[in-house]
Amino acid sequence: MNGAVVVTGAAGGIGLAIVDALKANHLTVVAVDLSPALADLEGVVPVQVDLATDEGVTAVVSAVENAGAPLVGLVNNAGITRDARLVNMTDEDFRKVIDVNLGAAYRLTMALVPLMSDGGSIVNTASRAYLGNFGQFNYTMSKGGLVGMTRAMSLSLAPHIRVNAVAPGLIATEMAMAIPEDVLEKMVAAIPLDRMGSPQDVANAVWFLLSPLSGYITGEVLVVGGGRSLSV
């Protein structure tokens, strides 16, 4: 597998692990993030933009066109949370999460598909929360929407481009570390594999779905959750 792969949310915990996995496999990485921390990444084509804007999407397209390598992959990994019980959720927090987690991924994918090589692969980072999660109506709707987008595009882009999703469970990122320790302990205790996942665990699944190793797989959701979807 040779060429360029676009990774959004590249400066976050999972994004960094995905970038490292792609670099280790000698791919050109177009790393996209809103955060200035993007500047700390070495060996990538950095694009610091807000993907919820037209200008942001245009900037990524331009970076891909100038990357000097054919576009062979896209990882829609950018995401935010604005949690609240449904009765307390504001219109603003609903819209923000839907726009960033789903709208940005959809519009970027539509913009990049015409540039993608035959045999390309798209991986969307959903979440195990798409199965339902207390206090996350907006987030679960956005991640469920990503699953629908994955299925629809896997059909419309076949046989030229494969489209799959990963659904991470509890992963040891800054977001997880912000959870109170006693709550976190209970959450880990409910995971059959008895630990939080690492960003590398997610990156391994993303790499599998991007690479020819998964050449006969499209339209699927791979849960990376330590068995949590089965336990009480």
Place this chain on the structure above:
Amino acid sequence: MTVHWAAEVGDSWEEVAAEMERAFRFAREAAAEERSVVFVVHSDDLLGRRGAGRAMVATGILSAARTMALEGWRKGWTANVVAWDGETGTREETEALAIHLASTGTVTGEVVRIGPGHIGKALP
């Protein structure tokens, strides 16, 4: 109103976002009133067969309904999804099933499919 029918949207993001927000407002109002709800979507949209816009709305609603089910269970209200294929039975029969589902008080977080199109296919 207990039953929310997902609208048939196109593939523009603006249409998708507006339809998701319509479902959100319906859901929030129902949650505030502690009222059981059922969302009706097209079963083909759960599998992405009728375009990305409709698929995002349908699967997004299903995930959100599961979250509602978690939030409502202890308070005694439920949230479910009926997936209709648009061919089996009538719209009125589908609406009646949805209302019945909302009245059980015991079934929650489920997707009930009308028609055989899901058999042998992916689980939403």
